[in-house]
Amino acid sequence: MKIAVDAMGGDYAPTEVVKGVELARDAYPDLEFLLYGQAEKVTPLLTDTTRITVMPAPEVITMEDEPVRAIRRKKQSSIVLAATAVREGEADAFLSAGNSGAVLAAGLLIVGRIKGIDRPGLTTTLPVLQKPDQSSFVMLDVGANADTKPFNVVQYAVMGQYYAQSIMNVKNPRVGLLNNGTEADKGDQNHRAIHDALAGMDSINFVGNVESRDLLSGVADVVVTDGFTGNATLKAIEGTALSMLKLIKGEIMSGGLGGKLGAAMLKPVFKNVRSAMDYSQYGGAVLLGLKAPVVKTHGSSKAGTIKNTIAQIHELLETHSAEQLVSYFDQHTDEMAALKESLK
The missing domain is CATH 3.40.718.10 (Isopropylmalate Dehydrogenase)
Structure with missing residues (x-):
């Protein structure tokens, strides 16, 4: 299972993000990580590259950026490229501690929502x-x-x-x-x-x-x-x-x-x-209703919280929660349509 990680998002990025990823890597031998970020800042922080690949992402979406505009303009940012990896099937989940609005926008516009939600x-x-x-x-x-x-x-x-x-x-x-x-x-x-x-x-x-x-x-x-x-x-x-x-x-x-x-x-x-x-x-926080897990952790997260969040993603992937939701809404199309009509 592969997790695409925004290495540049958060108050203590990339240092604490990298530390948290290494802790999780050691705890979960069935996980691999794609670390998206500015390679010259991320690579020197790694003590062991086992099951961790640094993916160059020269642009950074800051906390001050307007979310949707940033997603559309900063195509080479760590958030956009990590979300794109999930959409293209290169990763199974996306994690970021960065700009909340941008993470949500990337989840909706790039990863995509489940049909029926x-x-x-x-x-x-x-x-x-x-x-x-x-x-x-x-x-x-x-x-x-x-x-x-x-x-x-x-x-x-x-x-x-x-x-x-x-x-x-x-x-x-x-x-x-x-x-x-x-x-x-x-x-x-x-x-x-x-x-x-x-x-x-x-x-x-x-x-x-x-x-x-x-x-x-x-x-x-x-x-x-x-x-x-x-x-x-x-x-x-x-x-x-x-x-x-x-x-x-x-x-x-x-x-x-x-x-x-x-x-x-x-x-x-x-x-x-x-x-x-x-x-x-x-x-x-998990954005439920998307085709794959997209998880936004707190901007002030340090290594321990990053590791805990990856443990949460590990559970999401192991239990196939996204696939279960896809199946449910596929099977209850008529019921959902009737409910929607009744609540207008």
Whole structure:
């Protein structure tokens, strides 16, 4: 299995990207890597070229570039060439820590979406706290589509269910719709239509509406929403976690000697809390609904997170998740067409 990697994307590229790839290469003997980037910067960083090939990509799409324009103009960039390798069958998956919009655009415009899926959804895995039988849940869309129609969210439920089954090994994933209340009649007209559509699908284990305050408690295995709401919710969760850790640290430092001694005794506890809230351990965000895995990991990713993300891609490839989705939507063409018509 081959993974095309954008070596130039991210705050610490290419150094941390190369380190992460080498860690993953050592951990997964069945993986090969095509490292796309400026060869004069990437090659010297490699300590061992076993199953790693540097593919020259002289151009770089920066965080400041307008995504679609950059994809169309910078044809020799690491993002474009890595995505093209997947489209041409030279690689099986694409990984980047670079410009999020450009990665999404490359996935849609170059790799291509699965027939029958209107809009792929960006999927991330988040932690569940203090629930022994559940460590995480999946949420989508978290930012691929700001403007989303009810039918798109219904398709997210199908894709999220497959992801939870194949990657998280959940036999019968509970699917919840993010809303402003748990009652069936909550939300605007679109949310009520989505709720009724999901409730009527025998193939979905729909548990109804879920509220954002309950997400980290494990109220569902898959949470679906529109891309605008999902992105805002994700950033609120991340921001709250960081703010709480800073608040605790500030209170300790201002508490004098006694506070610092107490903090020293509680250090293992704080370490466990930080570990529980560290979403990077689950890898990156997957653009579900494409013909092959396209994964965007955090821009601040270092080697460990890159390795974790490659582990996630390894699982995606081993379980043939993209092929399963292709098969599902091929077999349910009429059902999807009827649902789409009913949700207009």
